[in-house]
Amino acid sequence: MTTAYNAMELMICVASRELEDGATLAVGTGAPCAAAMLAQKLNSPNLSIMFEAGSINPQLPEMPISVGDSRAGHKAVMVSTLGAIMETCSRGYVDYTFLGGAQIDMYGNLNSTYIGGTHQKPKVRLPGSGGANDFGSLCWKMMVLTVQDSRRFVEKCDFITTPGWLQGGNSRYEAGLPEGTGPYKVFTNMAIMDFEPESKRMRVISINPGYSMKDVQDNCGFELLKASQITETEPPTETELKILREEVDPHRYVIGR
Amino acid sequence: MTTAYNAMELMICVASRELEDGATLAVGTGAPCAAAMLAQKLNSPNLSIMFEAGSINPQLPEMPISVGDSRAGHKAVMVSTLGAIMETCSRGYVDYTFLGGAQIDMYGNLNSTYIGGTHQKPKVRLPGSGGANDFGSLCWKMMVLTVQDSRRFVEKCDFITTPGWLQGGNSRYEAGLPEGTGPYKVFTNMAIMDFEPESKRMRVISINPGYSMKDVQDNCGFELLKASQITETEPPTETELKILREEVDPHRYVIGR
């Protein structure tokens, strides 16, 4: 009987398996940071984690609350600046980035700026891009970690903060964004999705234990493509959960939500 | 009977009197650095000397041989980078710069790149701009320190490395260089010259002891304008020479030449 786990723990464990050893990764705080730490403590000890505020490859004593706090820089190999990290992405040195978002559309475009109303008088004002647009524009592979919910997976974002495949097809590169960059995978509590190479539309490739294709589609505001073979996602293992709970996020900042 | 002094000592003492207390100054090595150090030890203790390679306001134990050597950074308030110093000039923080040059024309344009032959196959290859073009373009007042000699004061430079008033009149600002910047004074062993405000042509304003207007004009390849009142330059004082020889340049790197 595997230990019980909540949706957030599932997503973090599944996402962390993507980060191969020796890869470079730019993150902010929250779930993406937890996934990176878990990967580093498990199968990718040489995973290089770069925090937006400037610290490179820290040995994290515990989950940092802010990208700039002393935890994020603890025993790092270097503390540089926000600008240096972004320029390192722009120069092409960073493989992955992990982003969340209040809204995501079928092309992987993200909204973290506002929902409802107008830009100058929004119904719900959100933090805006922060580093999201930068990482989404400049890192090779953008990964998204969010809850499967039709209020998040929308037909059309109220505001495109961070570029996915924009209008699909080749529109991302026509807009001038670096060739070869773009959304790579989306992890939710119910499924794993990638982007169909031609149309660049979101496509289900794996469904998490306890969920069906119908569940996934019912919680999505647009029609999802389906891969020819849809596999079943490996649930979180004992070790993954143990390390996540005891070492990565003992204060349950993220997995407690 | 004032102590005897050579041409280089005269120029350094006279030039150093221009540097008022609290001014900021960007220099390379050689005579300009000696003039700056003399000024700092005499009447301008708060003169801020910035060395091209990055050190700001050092307490120089002795004349540095290179802008980057440890003398240049000794007890500085900050060691930054070459880029930072140039950007500080570009941002408008630096009042003066001191430059030499193998050739200078009537508008204060300088050549430190090559003399004779062609650019790809020069007769005499020189170091090129180094930081000269940058300082000459970006600091508010450019001062030149060089020997009065018609091989140096030429009708037309073989190559304009560093901008003076270019073709005179308003041509410097029409070329796009920052408004308000430009050549200010020229110090030679025989005279002090400035630039006539309208035409921007070099004009004699003071003649050094032991020389006449004829001497100055005879050692100049173009026709010099003359100020309405031409004063006589104060010769180096006892104290100036004492500090120059004992503290600023004891190894006679510059004053020995």
Next chain:
Amino acid sequence: RAPIAACHEILRQGRKHMGFCGHTTTHDFEILCAGEAFDRLDAGYIVGLEARGLSPCARRYMQSGKVRVTEWTNYSLSARIRAAAMGVPFVPARNLLGTDTFDTSASMIINCPYTGKKLSLHPALYPDVAIIHVHESDVYGNCRIRGILKSDNDLARAAKRTIITCERLISNEEIRRDPSETTIPYFLVDAVCEVPFGNYPGNMVYEYFSDEEHLREWLKVEEDPELFKEFLQKNIYDCKDHHEYINKNGGMEKMLRLRTIEHLLHKEGDK
């Protein structure tokens, strides 16, 4: 690392109608919204306190329509400050392209004359005043900052006026003993004030950790505007200075505890 004490003072002085550059802001933005000190905003990261969630008060103010917002990203704002520090009108970058963030920013797109690539231009940002909290400074304004830099050095050179608040004043001799430690040179600085714990309740790296309890208290009390009004009166308007604020929230005893957590001394204890 934000100048919290200065933000409190801005509210106490009732400053209004300022333009604000919200570049990776957290608690400082929360305070300035509480005092409605600005009505024009360049927004990189606002309203949020990272992993702690969103500030209700900041959201209310940003949703009120009282603020004219121009969207940017964290890199865009550091690029704009970089341009000003370089004394050039813009620097190019490759972010923003194709998004609404671009449309609501003041960026322009050009085709690079060398490569034909599309570039997003970032216009120089010359703040009238920059307020920077640093670890150490001498009386002339030569500053030392430990740990990560945001764009502090650039910011001091970009701004027309720069005010420094520091944890400790040190001597000019100490600055000159190791010039490579200096981050901001004196000629960029117009005023220096010694404000120990000037970043409380934020985390001043190598000095004291953030007071998470107190930050959560802010978020809780903001949910009820009336309660929040009293909270502000007690913690800002009725306080003469930052020390009075600290004394009302645990005083020296808490500062000591925050120092212990910062240096992970408790961890060594647990080992």
Next chain:
Amino acid sequence: RAPIAACHEILRQGRKHMGFCGHTTTHDFEILCAGEAFDRLDAGYIVGLEARGLSPCARRYMQSGKVRVTEWTNYSLSARIRAAAMGVPFVPARNLLGTDTFDTSASMIINCPYTGKKLSLHPALYPDVAIIHVHESDVYGNCRIRGILKSDNDLARAAKRTIITCERLISNEEIRRDPSETTIPYFLVDAVCEVPFGNYPGNMVYEYFSDEEHLREWLKVEEDPELFKEFLQKNIYDCKDHHEYINKNGGMEKMLRLRTIEHLLHKEGDK
């Protein structure tokens, strides 16, 4: 601070037809001219050894017509390396305008779309190989450099390959003990070699002063091409490595003297 040992090795390996970026060069340029290692040059500061005068050998080579020269300035080259480090095709500046330096450079002038001001564009410079001599490095290539930086960090990020030579190897733990001391991160570095006194006869700030006597010897002997040939044979081609070169020029005893002068210890002695 130049990688002199590496320059000697370049000559020993008979490398030719390279492109070279002469950015505030002095003795390193002199050596590469002696071996005619490059035939294409971006020139910021070349041929000269600052206050010591011009190198006859460098002048002869530069006057031979064998080298295709593009003129720049010291700031232009650091701006070009900055652009590459930012991953953008160019950065703008306000130097070069109106001069022959501009005409013989690869810069372009545009009118700023925001302000209409004329700007000189500086195209990104992506060196195939950068060789940087540093004070300390761990085996992964995390480097510490003390004193002034040229554009070392930018250069490592701009170049396709980066080779580090260091005075001393240190442990990764030591790097992590104080991350703010690190100037170049490991992922920008492809090779690390420990070469104590790797910058001799130049001045390695905080380590050893320049060997002025030996540098003058170079300038003197260069005046006679035949004598200079023997001098190169003895000091470079017949030397297995940098230590053999040092042992032929005063060995450990001289290194000790240069360390004493560097730390101004003799000054304290005189007091």
